Amino acid sequence: MVMRVRRFAGVEGQVRPPSDKSLTHRAYMLGALANGQSRVRSPLESEDAHATRSILTALGARFEQVSSNEVVVHPCAEWHQPDGPLDCGNSGTTMRLMAGLLAARPLDCTLTGDASLSRRPMKRVAEPLRLMGAQIDGDTAPLRIRGGHLHGIDYATPVASAQIKSAILLAGLLAEGVTRVTEPAQSRDHTERMLTAMGAILICEGLTTTVQPGAQLKPFEFEVPADISSAAFLMVAAALAPGSHLELLDVSINPTRTGILSVLREAGVLVAQDRTREVLGEPVADLLIQGQELIRPFTIAGDLVPTLIDEIPVLAVLATQAEGVSHIRDAAELRVKESDRIDKLAEGLRAMGAEIETHPDGMIISGPTPLRGVTIDAAGDHRLAMAFAVAGLVAEGETVIEGAESVATSYPDFERDLWRICLA
Numbered sequence: 001m002v003m004r005v006r007r008f009a010g011v012e013g014q015v016r017p018p019s020d021k022s023l024t025h026r027a028y029m030l031g032a033l034a035n036g037q038s039r040v041r042s043p044l045e046s047e048d049a050h051a052t053r054s055i056l057t058a059l060g061a062r063f064e065q066v067s068s069n070e071v072v073v074h075p076c077a078e079w080h081q082p083d084g085p086l087d088c089g090n091s092g093t094t095m096r097l098m099a100g101l102l103a104a105r106p107l108d109c110t111l112t113g114d115a116s117l118s119r120r121p122m123k124r125v126a127e128p129l130r131l132m133g134a135q136i137d138g139d140t141a142p143l144r145i146r147g148g149h150l151h152g153i154d155y156a157t158p159v160a161s162a163q164i165k166s167a168i169l170l171a172g173l174l175a176e177g178v179t180r181v182t183e184p185a186q187s188r189d190h191t192e193r194m195l196t197a198m199g200a201i202l203i204c205e206g207l208t209t210t211v212q213p214g215a216q217l218k219p220f221e222f223e224v225p226a227d228i229s230s231a232a233f234l235m236v237a238a239a240l241a242p243g244s245h246l247e248l249l250d251v252s253i254n255p256t257r258t259g260i261l262s263v264l265r266e267a268g269v270l271v272a273q274d275r276t277r278e279v280l281g282e283p284v285a286d287l288l289i290q291g292q293e294l295i296r297p298f299t300i301a302g303d304l305v306p307t308l309i310d311e312i313p314v315l316a317v318l319a320t321q322a323e324g325v326s327h328i329r330d331a332a333e334l335r336v337k338e339s340d341r342i343d344k345l346a347e348g349l350r351a352m353g354a355e356i357e358t359h360p361d362g363m364i365i366s367g368p369t370p371l372r373g374v375t376i377d378a379a380g381d382h383r384l385a386m387a388f389a390v391a392g393l394v395a396e397g398e399t400v401i402e403g404a405e406s407v408a409t410s411y412p413d414f415e416r417d418l419w420r421i422c423l424a
């Protein structure tokens, strides 16, 4: 699929971005563990979320669609040995969190993925789960997991990754003894918040989370808020044109995810928050973004990185239009996402006229540079496809994004939402 984009005059309007991907995965997985039926309203309908749902179904959970936007999760009363491999598609969250869930179950399962997921590092989850007692073959997909009796560990993860942390905590729910995981910087804490709301025995102290097994997990009702990582593309579109005015409804503003709001403010964009509330331990608000005349350069580094890791591609687009030099450091994780996001992003944006120096852990972007429309390959990466589309809004001529079908993994209605708010 190809996406075609032309220069816009700005953004005006209101959007409810798609529901949060991380929270939908967790609502399905934790619903499958609960001691009763849970209700999930407005789950994300995307390929990644569907992969998690199909795998849990193969393992014995049941998802009953009770209305167009509500699913009742019937937990796995008994975990079934699946007939064949469990396909995680493009979804790293599905593979890594499922590895944690399966590690403690006396099953023999194989997790597979598409070409991109099969290249991504899995040793980071396999290693701690092996230390807990699971038998795992493979450090990349396919991963064969023979789970069983686990014991708690005290583990320091080398990278700040919610996927690693969550896999260990999910395994720890059934391990013998206490499991403790410490990360080098705070990554998103959705698993901890949801488990706490369900009554798990969990202690979060600084960068260390401890889980004690044995608690009955209460079922829940959860209205999944909108995904700040998907909203990010629309926010940057608004930030790129002075006078733009964008309202984003029901967005998850968990502080472990809101790094983009600090960066937008540093860049001089007006960001306001309204109707702040809490849903199953997760803060949610409406956000108001107003584009200003001048975009200031910004720095993304250190502890800020995990709070906006998925938003860096589109923030790099913003940096191409900032008045000065922007720096992105400490973000080597970008090289092992759905694509090598440092090289592929720089390749695409340079072809459009951007000035970018790449480094092993980031990039230096000098702006402002006029961009021109070209044909770009999104490298099968949904966030690159959408970032290039946003770059196309300020480029001269037409930008053609090839391989844009990948947006279906997280934001199937991206083009529709973008055209709804973009002024011609």
Ligand code: S3P
Pocket (backbone or CB within 6 Å): 021, 022, 023, 025, 093, 160, 161, 162, 163, 164, 166, 187, 188, 309, 310, 333
């Ligand atoms: C996710 C965590 C992040 C993020 C990914 C979703 C999650 O990955 O990039 O899109 O749902 O836990 P890492 O935790 O591996 O950095």
